[in-house]
Amino acid sequence: MAKVYYDKDVKLQVLEGKVVAVLGYGSQGHAHAQNLKDSGISVIIGLHEGSKSRETAREDGFQVYSVADAASRGDIVMFLMPDHLQAGVYKEFVAPNMKADATLAFAHGFAIHYGQVTPPKKNDVFMIAPKGPGHIVRRMYTEGKGVPSLVAVYQNASGGAMDVALAYGAAIGAGRAGILETTFREETESDLFGEQAVLCGGVTELIKAGFETLVEAGYQPEVAYFECLHEMKLIVDLIFEGGLTWMRYSVSDTAKYGDSVAGKRIVDKNARAEMKKLLDEIQDGSFAKDWILENMTGRPKMKKWVAAERGQLIERVGQDLRSMMPWLAKKEAPEY
Numbered sequence: 001m002a003k004v005y006y007d008k009d010v011k012l013q014v015l016e017g018k019v020v021a022v023l024g025y026g027s028q029g030h031a032h033a034q035n036l037k038d039s040g041i042s043v044i045i046g047l048h049e050g051s052k053s054r055e056t057a058r059e060d061g062f063q064v065y066s067v068a069d070a071a072s073r074g075d076i077v078m079f080l081m082p083d084h085l086q087a088g089v090y091k092e093f094v095a096p097n098m099k100a101d102a103t104l105a106f107a108h109g110f111a112i113h114y115g116q117v118t119p120p121k122k123n124d125v126f127m128i129a130p131k132g133p134g135h136i137v138r139r140m141y142t143e144g145k146g147v148p149s150l151v152a153v154y155q156n157a158s159g160g161a162m163d164v165a166l167a168y169g170a171a172i173g174a175g176r177a178g179i180l181e182t183t184f185r186e187e188t189e190s191d192l193f194g195e196q197a198v199l200c201g202g203v204t205e206l207i208k209a210g211f212e213t214l215v216e217a218g219y220q221p222e223v224a225y226f227e228c229l230h231e232m233k234l235i236v237d238l239i240f241e242g243g244l245t246w247m248r249y250s251v252s253d254t255a256k257y258g259d260s261v262a263g264k265r266i267v268d269k270n271a272r273a274e275m276k277k278l279l280d281e282i283q284d285g286s287f288a289k290d291w292i293l294e295n296m297t298g299r300p301k302m303k304k305w306v307a308a309e310r311g312q313l314i315e316r317v318g319q320d321l322r323s324m325m326p327w328l329a330k331k332e333a334p335e336y
Contacts, residue, residue, distance in 0.1 A: 002182065005151070007175035010166045012039075020168070021046050021074025023067055023089065024081035025053035027134035028107050032080060032172050033062060035141045039171040046070025046093075067093040074098070076168065078105040079117075084295040087116035098123075103164060108191065109184035112154055114288040125154040126165035129187055130174060137172065146176030154184050192282045197275045206266070207232060211314045221317045229318060 022033045023046040030053075036043045045057045046067040057064050071077050071094040079086050090111070098104075103124040104117075111117040112125065119125050130137045132147040140147050149169050153161045169179045195201065207229050214224035238247035248256050281287045294302055309315070322328050 002180040005166055005169075005175065005179040005181070007170050010170040010175050011163050012167050012170055014160065014163050015041050015167045015171060018042065018075040019044060019073055020076045020078060021070040022078050022080055023070060024079070025051075025057045026080070028130070028137070029053075029080040029134070030056075030060070031134035031137040032078060032107075033057070034060065034138055035172040037061070038141070041171050044070050044073060068097045072097040072099070074102060076103045076105055076164070078107070079111070080107055083108060083110040084292065086111040090117045101158075103161070105165075105168065109152065109188035110288070113184045113188040114285060116292070119155065121155065122157050124156060124158050124161035124164065126161050126168075127152045127154070127184060127187065128165060128169045128172070128174065130172065141173035144176070146173035148177045149174035149179050150182045150187050151179045152182050152184050152187060189279070189282050192287065193279050196278050196282075203232075208312065208314060215313070221313060222321060225314060225317045225321055229314065230321070
């Protein structure tokens with residue numbers, strides 16, 4: 001079982017007199033920065049010239065610098081931009097400018113674990129990864145609560161890296177809920193696997209496969225949408241609230257019986273074997289190399305995939321049906 005730390009286990013005073021340079025002011029960036037500031041920590045923001053977030057950060061009361069200037073002023077430099085940008089940002093702006101004894105911090109282990117960022121051995125390196133989106137991290141903090149987070153230390157040159165990491169976690173509210181100890185490797189590989197096998201890749205293909213099976217059998221697309229996508233949220237909410245047992249208690253007896261006889265026919269030994277292959281590719285770095293190369297070449301495979309997915313029947317039907325649901329705010333994703 002993971003070791004868990006709470007506010008009572010944390011020495012918040014280790015952050016006294018330190019400046020935290022938050023690089024990025026998106027979902028996690030704004031939450032970390034605002035929570036740190038409200039905890040009495042000195043925070044500055046590092047953003048590229050032309051960033052749309054510069055004015056927002058200033059309006060929120062922060063001093064905003066270029067990434068290089070922020071890195072030169074920070075005692076703790078927290079990377080809160082997308083994974084594929086971190087290597088370039090580190091090499092061009094952070095490494096040449098950071099303080100000799102600066103601590104480097106991350107909210108996800110990808111760049112460190114896969115060698116995209118290789119910090120000097122003399123610098124502490126830690127990770128604090130909240131298990132929730134930035135707006136929840138911020139909202140829970142303002143309500144006097146917190147979001148559970150993961151903590152890991154990659155380099156402990158000073159001997160006090162964990163103390164600083166835990167203090168940072170407590171300052172963003174995580175110590176109120178619990179800070180679970182892990183490693184950069186475990187966090188990164190399990191995160192990528194979860195995204196691919198279950199949360200994004202697995203769920204979306206399961207939904208589409210169910211929808212297409214019904215439509216190909218002659219059922220109306222609208223009915224198939226309700227059964228295979230719309231009601232997914234109802235089930236996931238029940239699981240989220242009380243686990244698999246609560247969901248099974250809450251659904252009909254017919255649904256429970258269907259669960260018992262069908263689940264392993266869909267996610268069978270072949271599906272589990274493919275999951276193992278996915279995990280192997282994550283562990284040996286194959287996926288990371290492919291993703292890095294995809295970015296370096298302008299994302300040709302990803303752009304083709306996005307265009308094809310946007311044109312799916314399930315997307316067109318869903319757009320029409322959601323317009324019939326006044327309780328849903330209209331969501332339209334820009335190009336990505």
